[in-house]
Every structure is written in C-alpha cells, then in structure tokens.
Amino acid sequence: xxxxxxxAERTETTKAQLVGTARQLFGERGYAATTIAEVAGxxxxxxxxxxxxxxGKEALxxxxxxxxxxxxAVRIRSAGAARDVEAGGDVEDEPVGALLRSGLEFLGFCADxxxxxxxxxxxxxxxxxxxxxRIDEQWWLSSTIRLVERxxxxxxxxxxxxSDRDAAGCRRLAxxxxxxxxxxxxEVAMTGAATVGDAGRTYEVLLRSLLC
Numbered sequence: 001x002x003x004x005x006x007x008a009e010r011t012e013t014t015k016a017q018l019v020g021t022a023r024q025l026f027g028e029r030g031y032a033a034t035t036i037a038e039v040a041g042x043x044x045x046x047x048x049x050x051x052x053x054x055x056g057k058e059a060l061x062x063x064x065x066x067x068x069x070x071x072x073a074v075r076i077r078s079a080g081a082a083r084d085v086e087a088g089g090d091v092e093d094e095p096v097g098a099l100l101r102s103g104l105e106f107l108g109f110c111a112d113x114x115x116x117x118x119x120x121x122x123x124x125x126x127x128x129x130x131x132x133x134r135i136d137e138q139w140w141l142s143s144t145i146r147l148v149e150r151x152x153x154x155x156x157x158x159x160x161x162x163s164d165r166d167a168a169g170c171r172r173l174a175x176x177x178x179x180x181x182x183x184x185x186x187e188v189a190m191t192g193a194a195t196v197g198d199a200g201r202t203y204e205v206l207l208r209s210l211l212c
Contacts, residue, residue, distance in 0.1 A: 015053050015063075017043050023064045027114025031061060031122040058126060062135070065123050069139040072109055076102045095150040096211055103181050103207070104200045107188055111196050116189030120182070136178065144174040151211040173210060180206055 021043040025034045036057050040050045054060045079101050110116045124132040148170045184199040 011053075014045070014049065018045065018050055018053065018060070019063050019067050022060050023067055023118065024114075026061065026064060026122065027118050030117065031057070031126055036060075061123065061126055064118060065127075065132075065135055066139075068109075068115060068119050069135070072106060073139065075109070076105050079105055095147040095154065096207060099144070099147050099151070099177065099207055099211075100204055103177070103203045104196075106181055107184060107196050107199050107203070110185035110188040111193035113189070116185070120186055120189055136182075140178060141171075141174060144178060145170050148173045148177070148211065176210070177207065 018039065022034075022039045025039055025042060034057075036050055037047050039057075039060070040047045043050075050060070054063070080098070110120065123135075127135075152165050152170065180203060184203055188195050188199050
C-alpha cells in the first residue's frame, strides 16, 4: 500500500497539472484567447482551485514561462550527459562547445510553434520586456557568464582587450550571446524549423569570433 501524499505534495501536483494545462492551451490558442475558466475546466478543476494558487492569469503565465525554461534546462543537461557517454566517461565540458550545444537546443526549441508563441511573443507582450528579460536571465545569465569566463581563460579571445575580460566584460559578452539567441529564435519562430540549421551556424560564427 502506497503512503498517503502530504498536503504539500498534493498542492504541487495540482499546480503542475494547472501549469501543464495552461501551457498547452496558451500555446494552442494564445494567451489572450484563453480564459481562466477554460484552463481550470480542462484540468478538471474549479476556477476557485486555480485562484487558490495564482491571483490571476498573468501570474499563471509567469509559471508557464518558468516551466518552458525548466524543460529547456533538462534538455541541455541531457545533451551534455549524452556527450559524456559518447566521450567514454564524465569529462569536463569545453566551454565554447557547451555554449554552442545549449544555443542549438534553444533554437530547436523555438521551432515548436507553441513554445515560440509563448516564450517569444505572448510572454514579453503580457509581462513587459523587463520582467520577461529578468526571467530569462534568472535561468541563463549566470551559467553563460561562467562559460564565457572559462572560454576566455582557456583561449584568450584575441580581439578583446582587458576591459572585456573582467567580470563586467564577461557579463556583457554573455548578454550579447543571449540577445543573439533571442533574435535568432525569433527568426526560427517566424520562418519554421527548416531554418534551425542556418540560425545555428550563424550563432556558431558569432560565438567563435568572440571567444576563440
């Protein structure tokens, strides 16, 4: 006989169910065209259950955006783990290669129309650019800065001067890379999955020109 779930576990299960349902409906219909009642009803719950966890639809969208970033992070970690297996063991990832793989995973993610609609169109429009950008940076800025620092330490970045190599400079370079990925993600979202390869090659050229 399985142990009874705690209230906290039931709460997390309900929240995950609602976030998953909202993500599906927002992705299919668009945020504006989907009501709170439709999200709750599709999840088999009442609107009261939804409002117990979020004050409104915008707050729910924030958690949907975090859920998308979380899935992308899992994909990137899985790609890194697969690389380790291919290399025959647990080895330290080469920083430029790690940045390239994570960028390619993101661009492939943007080929999914539902993801692109939510992450690149509805989220910045509803939450505002600054709030949307802060969520993005919360997930990716620190790790990107660390990889940039490692790349510069290992290879030097011959076109960069001393001010580009300090902490502030590495942060700027990380922001450039993240900004480029966002723009290329928009391009993939607008033109379709066939352009993922082209966008990836453009990102690789930028990445290697800055850090190699």
